[in-house]
Amino acid sequence: MTISRCKSEISVAQIFPLLSVSIWDIEPDAVQRQLDGIAEKPQIGFARLTVSTGQVFSAGDQSLAVSTSEKSFDVPSPSRVNESIGKLEIYENPRAFYRELLYSVAIALVGYGVLTFLICALVIYVLKRELEYPLRHIAQFVSALTPDRLTAPLQLPRQAGHLRDEIDLVVDGFAVLQAGVTGYISNLDELVAQRTAELETAMASIQRLSTIDSLTGCFNRRLFNERIVQELERAERYGRPVSLVFCDIDHFKQVNDTYGHLLGDQVLQAVAGVFERYLRHEVDWVARYGGEEFVIVLPETALAEALTTGERLRKAIENDLQIAAEESLQVTASFGVAQHRPGEIAEQLIHDADLLLYQAKAAGRNRVFPVL
Amino acid sequence: MKRLVVAVIGLLLALPVMAMSVVFLNPGKSDEAFWLISARAMQQAAKSLDVQLEVLFAERQPLRTLELARGIIARPVNERPEYVIITNDYATGPALLRLFDATGIKVFMAYSGISEAADRVALGLPRERFKNWLGSLEPHAEDAGYLTAKKLIETGRKSGAVGADGKLHLMVIGGDRSTPTSIRRNAGMHRAISEAPDVVLDQEVFAGWTREKAAEQSVWLYQRYPGTRLIWAGNDLMAFGAMDSWEKRGGKAGVDAWFSGVNTSREALESVKSGRLSALAGGHFIAGAWSLVLIHDYHHGRDFVDEGLELEQPMFALFTPKLADRFLVKYGDMRFDQVDFRRFSKTLNPALKRYDFSFEQLLR
Structure with a gap:
């Protein structure tokens, strides 16, 4: 009760200047309003003002004036010191004590409630900051991890200088895992490069095999068909001469029948060897066209020069060809030579040369046609 | 079109003969002796000077005064008065001036004018910031x-x-x-x-x-x-x-x-x-009637600017029993029929050089 009494004294003292002035200025309405204001305070039950000029004002519950203790104040004059212009009696309100008690308890409860709430909020905040955010970050990192970004390090936005904890262990684990996977992938790359090189070698070999006649080492007919087209195109484009020589070994069937296929093969190899020796390296080229037929392409060569070359080849076969197993064997060959005419396609040129070869055969073999 | 021209010409011809219109925003109660007698004196002045006067009582409620002012402003333009007489009772003057500003209605303050320094700073002098504020006439209170x-x-x-x-x-x-x-x-x-x-x-x-x-x-x-x-x-x-x-x-x-x-x-x-x-x-109730005289002369081209825009003039009479008796005889029933306010107008009396605002002249 002492607290409430203390409060009531303060409030009355505060209201005195206004009350004094209202009484002094004879403003009964204002006096009544202020008395009502005093009585409205929870600790105060009833207030009564007796003005020195005789008027009485009261506010609050008059029944309290009998039952409870009173406190009396002199209302000072606003202008003259030590002069009272009225007496204010204040009666306490006993209900206010219980109300105040209830109020205090409620305040305490609310206080504890707020405190509990704040602590919970703090715990949630710490958990979020220390666990949820790093974990979410790691999850995002993992979901965004692709082979090309494998080496990007996992970096968490954490405060510098924090204690090492399990989150850091997870981060380190990720670094180790990434290093392992990266190492494995780079090994794999080396292996692939090696295999690719082997494959390329094999492919080159296959390419070569597919264009070369395995017996004679000359180009095969398939390559001839491709390359002659390019050769003629080049000659057309630059207006250069190109000639074609058709060569057929004379009586090769008889050689085969008489001496066997093995020897026939040796004859073919020997003829190919002659071509190798007597033709311009890297310029002229030879393809095995059929069984004992060869076709020789002479770029940058007009008909006359081609005939000379043909003649040189005929002579070389006739005179220089040596077959070790059968020294008595005389091998000759017939030649048809044609120069490419502008606008002429490969088939026609081959046909021309073939026709001339036929004529050479018909004329008795071991000769070069045409004869100029 | 032709009819419109005729109507406009008719209106222009009618204008000079139409009485000037004035509203008095009376701050007092309609049964309050002072404000009632003020209104009566003004009505007689209006009658003498051929002014169309309307008196609105605010019944001593300052907010009512502002409401009445808003009501006037809300009227259709052709039903608005040309002049309004207001008072600065309850310090409503500044608010009223602001309300009427830009409505084109000319404002005259009677009985109480602007005296607060803060109001003066905010409002300036008549016809300055508030162009339609013609001036004021106060009894020397x-x-x-x-x-x-x-x-x-x-x-x-x-x-x-x-x-x-x-x-x-x-x-x-x-x-x-x-x-x-x-x-x-x-x-x-x-x-x-x-x-x-x-x-x-x-x-x-x-x-x-x-x-x-x-x-x-x-x-x-x-x-x-x-x-x-x-x-x-x-x-x-x-x-x-x-x-x-x-x-x-x-x-x-x-x-x-x-x-x-x-x-x-x-x-x-x-x-x-x-x-x-x-x-x-x-006798200072006469300030309203004098204000009408001033506005009447202003309206008819005789501005009161040469006497001052904010006039504070002696009006009060000290009543001896004899003067009190004369007043009761002459105006005891609040009737001013016998007073011809035309004789106080400068426009109607070109010889009149200065206004006399004292009430005692009405007791002679």
């Missing part, structure tokens, strides 16, 4: 306080109404603390007291111009100052309130206590005649 206090003190001296200290003690019941009229009346009263070294002012209270509150306050005062015999009041009603409570105590006004008041109510004038009221000043 201090006169009322001075004349009545001086007369009251003289009466006290003659009656020997001195206290134990041999001095004349005087109590004051003022109107309110804020209205310029109230402040000036009290200032006049203070001036009269300062000129009388034998007079002590015991206390000054404010009864809000009402008879009831003055009666209540005076009860306290009589108890607080048992030796005081002179009671100065800011108006007639408060003087009567103080008289009522004095007589309730068994006293007799004008015999063992002396009272002064302001205003020309019938009861006040009768009391002057009977001697209950020792001093009475009044």
Whole structure:
């Protein structure tokens, strides 16, 4: 009760200047309003003002004036010191004590409630900051991890200088895992490069095999068909001469029948060897066209020069060809030579040369046609 | 088109013969003697000068005054008055000026003008910031306080109404603390007291111009100052309130206590005649009628600018029993039919060089 009494004294003292002035200025309405204001305070039950000029004002519950203790104040004059212009009696309100008690308890409860709430909020905040955010970050990192970004390090936005904890262990684990996977992938790359090189070698070999006649080492007919087209195109484009020589070994069937296929093969190899020796390296080229037929392409060569070359080849076969197993064997060959005419396609040129070869055969073999 | 032209020409021809229109925003109550007689005098002035006058009573509610002003502004343009007379009672003047600004309605302030420094800063002078604010005419309110206090003190001296200290003690019941009229009346009263070294002012209270509150306050005062015999009041009603409570105590006004008041109510004038009221000043209700004369002359091309835009002029008459009797005879029924306000107009009397605003000329 002492607290409430203390409060009531303060409030009355505060209201005195206004009350004094209202009484002094004879403003009964204002006096009544202020008395009502005093009585409205929870600790105060009833207030009564007796003005020195005789008027009485009261506010609050008059029944309290009998039952409870009173406190009396002199209302000072606003202008003259030590002069009272009225007496204010204040009666306490006993209900206010219980109300105040209830109020205090409620305040305490609310206080504890707020405190509990704040602590919970703090715990949630710490958990979020220390666990949820790093974990979410790691999850995002993992979901965004692709082979090309494998080496990007996992970096968490954490405060510098924090204690090492399990989150850091997870981060380190990720670094180790990434290093392992990266190492494995780079090994794999080396292996692939090696295999690719082997494959390329094999492919080159296959390419070569597919264009070369395995017996004679000359180009095969398939390559001839491709390359002659390019050769003629080049000659057309630059207006250069190109000639074609058709060569057929004379009586090769008889050689085969008489001496066997093995020897026939040796004859073919020997003829190919002659071509190798007597033709311009890297310029002229030879393809095995059929069984004992060869076709020789002479770029940058007009008909006359081609005939000379043909003649040189005929002579070389006739005179220089040596077959070790059968020294008595005389091998000759017939030649048809044609120069490419502008606008002429490969088939026609081959046909021309073939026709001339036929004529050479018909004329008795071991000769070069045409004869100029 | 043709008809429109005819209508416009007709309107232009009709304009000069149409009476000028004025609304008076009366701050008082319609049954309040002062504001009623003010309105009556104005109506007679309007009649004399061929002015179309409309009086709206705000019943002493400042917010009502503003509402009435808004009502005027809300009227269709052709039904709006050309002039409005307002007062600065309850300090509504600035708000009213702002409301009417830009409506084209010309504003004239009567009875109370702008006196607060802050208002002056905000409003400037008439016809400056507020172009349609023509000016103001106020009774020299201090006169009322001075004349009545001086007369009251003289009466006290003659009656020997001195206290134990041999001095004349005087109590004051003022109107309110804020209205310029109230402040000036009290200032006049203070001036009269300062000129009388034998007079002590015991206390000054404010009864809000009402008879009831003055009666209540005076009860306290009589108890607080048992030796005081002179009671100065800011108006007639408060003087009567103080008289009522004095007589309730068994006293007799004008015999063992002396009272002064302001205003020309019938009861006040009768009391002057009977001697209950020792001093009475009044007649300033005529400020409204004079304002109409000024506006009339302004409207007809004779601006009052040469006399000043904010005029504060002596109007109060101190009523002797003889003057009180003459007033009651002439205007006791609040009728001013016999007064021809045309003779105060400069436009109608080119020989008239300066306005005379005193009320006493209407008692001759």
